[in-house]
Amino acid sequence: MSNRNYNIYFHTHTVSGIVISVVLYVIFFAGSFSFFRDEIINWERNESTAISKEIQLDYKTALDTLDKKYILKGRSITLSQPHAERRVNVFLAGTKDSLVDKKAREGQFFYLDTKTFQTSTYEGSYSLGEFLYRLHFLAQVPYPLGYYLSGFVALFFLFAIITGVLLHWKKIVSNFYIFRPKEKLKTLWTDAHTSLGLIGLPFQFVYAITGAFFMIKIFIVAPSVIALYQGDENKLYADLEYIDPIFDYEKTALTTPIDIDELVLKTKNTWEDFEITRVLIQNYGDKNMHVLIEGEMPYEKKFTGIGKIIYKVSDGKIVAKKDPVTENSYLDGVKNVLFRIHYGDYGGYLLKIISFILGLITCFVIISGVMIWLTARDKKNMPEKKRKFNEGVVSIYLAICLSMYPVTALAFIASKVFYPLSMTEIYSVYFVSWLVLIIFFIIKKNNYFTNKYTLLSGSILGFLVPVSNGIMSGKWFWDAFLENHFQVFFIDVLWILLSSATLYTALSLKKKS
Numbered sequence: 001m002s003n004r005n006y007n008i009y010f011h012t013h014t015v016s017g018i019v020i021s022v023v024l025y026v027i028f029f030a031g032s033f034s035f036f037r038d039e040i041i042n043w044e045r046n047e048s049t050a051i052s053k054e055i056q057l058d059y060k061t062a063l064d065t066l067d068k069k070y071i072l073k074g075r076s077i078t079l080s081q082p083h084a085e086r087r088v089n090v091f092l093a094g095t096k097d098s099l100v101d102k103k104a105r106e107g108q109f110f111y112l113d114t115k116t117f118q119t120s121t122y123e124g125s126y127s128l129g130e131f132l133y134r135l136h137f138l139a140q141v142p143y144p145l146g147y148y149l150s151g152f153v154a155l156f157f158l159f160a161i162i163t164g165v166l167l168h169w170k171k172i173v174s175n176f177y178i179f180r181p182k183e184k185l186k187t188l189w190t191d192a193h194t195s196l197g198l199i200g201l202p203f204q205f206v207y208a209i210t211g212a213f214f215m216i217k218i219f220i221v222a223p224s225v226i227a228l229y230q231g232d233e234n235k236l237y238a239d240l241e242y243i244d245p246i247f248d249y250e251k252t253a254l255t256t257p258i259d260i261d262e263l264v265l266k267t268k269n270t271w272e273d274f275e276i277t278r279v280l281i282q283n284y285g286d287k288n289m290h291v292l293i294e295g296e297m298p299y300e301k302k303f304t305g306i307g308k309i310i311y312k313v314s315d316g317k318i319v320a321k322k323d324p325v326t327e328n329s330y331l332d333g334v335k336n337v338l339f340r341i342h343y344g345d346y347g348g349y350l351l352k353i354i355s356f357i358l359g360l361i362t363c364f365v366i367i368s369g370v371m372i373w374l375t376a377r378d379k380k381n382m383p384e385k386k387r388k389f390n391e392g393v394v395s396i397y398l399a400i401c402l403s404m405y406p407v408t409a410l411a412f413i414a415s416k417v418f419y420p421l422s423m424t425e426i427y428s429v430y431f432v433s434w435l436v437l438i439i440f441f442i443i444k445k446n447n448y449f450t451n452k453y454t455l456l457s458g459s460i461l462g463f464l465v466p467v468s469n470g471i472m473s474g475k476w477f478w479d480a481f482l483e484n485h486f487q488v489f490f491i492d493v494l495w496i497l498l499s500s501a502t503l504y505t506a507l508s509l510k511k512k513s
Contacts, residue, residue: 018373020157021366021369022401023138023149024157024366025400026136026400027138028136028360028362029408030133031136031359032355032356032363033132033356033408034132034136035344036490036491037129037132038085038487039487040128040129040412041085042488043416043487044416044419047086048480048483048487048488049086049487050084051084051486051487053081053083054081054275054276055080055088055278057112058114059260059261060260062079063077066112070104070108071104072285073097073104073284073285074283075094075104076092076093076280076283076284077090078090078091078093078279079278079280080277087112087114087120088111090112090119091107091109092107093107094107096249096283097249111125123422126422126423128411128426131423131427132408137150138150147215151212151215151216152212154207154208154209154212155212158205158209193365193372196365197365199358200365203359204358206341207342211342241332247288248283249288250288252287253285253287254286255287256316258284258285264293267293267309270307271323271324273297274297274324275295275296275298276295277295277296279294280294287314288312289313290313290319291310291311291313292310293309294307294308297325299347302325303346304332304333305324305325306332306336307322307323309322366401370398373390374391374394391445392445395445396442398447399437399440399441399442402454403437405454406437406454407433409458409465411426412465412495413464416469419472453506455502456503459502460499462502465492465495466493466495469492473488
């Protein structure tokens, strides 16, 4: 490689990495916990559910309960199970019947408990698991700024990965085995950055691409809408199969008994191991009432196996059918693969744990990159004013990033001790305590101190997470294991193992000249 190309790649890698480092750290740290979003939510609520997205619901009782509260006549009703929780998502479109109450003409979205049939709003069901999940794509920043910011950060991260590979290409294998902890600081940080960066390379590459696609795909889709569809956005979404068929409302009451449970069971038995994940009811109570039942095959059976059947309720006939085994298209594969490799939910807990570890490794790679930048500029021939400025910048970076660990542990304790916390209260606990720690470590302005005591305080608080759960719920992690409440057990044990590892690291840290 010529010196000119090397310098271009080096400066592109450095600049892109430094510019996005803080936001990228937040995304990966929160994203690592997001792999266990469902487990965190069930841990908070002290609930346990099947580790599956299949809807477990008595549809007749659920619809009768909802009809008394919302008036379902003439509505389209969507029931879906995107996560492994005890609650299902319910969307009620405004009724097409002009004779019913005006309030029924308004759309409604809420959650329905599959056991108690109680409903709750999004704000009323907000949880720490949802908060961390949304923090990893900066949803707390006003829409759409947060989404676009996280998307462009992922895009710049892709540049940093590519340029980093080009820089180390010739020695990428030999450098992987080199680690010299007794050498000068710059060498130590460089070795750690290179080795761990290579370990997490496939993981980071996948998340850079999928993260950018999900958050800024509007910039990819917009030219297609203009050039290929003459601005008709609905036509594009129809071709991508994001829009369901629409059936007319005939304003004639349905005389046939409505038995959604029978249709769901019939669909489930059509294909072996088929799991129902969404039920769409159009024109409820009308003669032209149709039911779309959608699901998928388990990932161990078929990675992309989406199927659906549409029934006309009045005569029970099948209007449309898609076989999950034989009729999945290239489009289905592309859409599903992007989501699956980003969520990491197709390989069970083993894949989630590996992804969690790789996410934290990526956080270390980000920090080590910043430290390389600092030590490379900490030279005697550099003006004292500039050296202090660089040290100040890195102190702020480390204060923001490293304080996320104890703050997250504190948020877990608060969400259990003061359950249920509202959305505002979760925001206050997390962001206020984060701000206090950031200010404290910035004032302290000692990188060794920041590193050591964020790990130490995070470890202590982390050990208190299962303790708080045991005291407040009366069930310790061994009780949860014996009662097969695996999700509750998993979060407690996760914090014990994570806290043990970080405590060992904190106690092993020695100040290096």
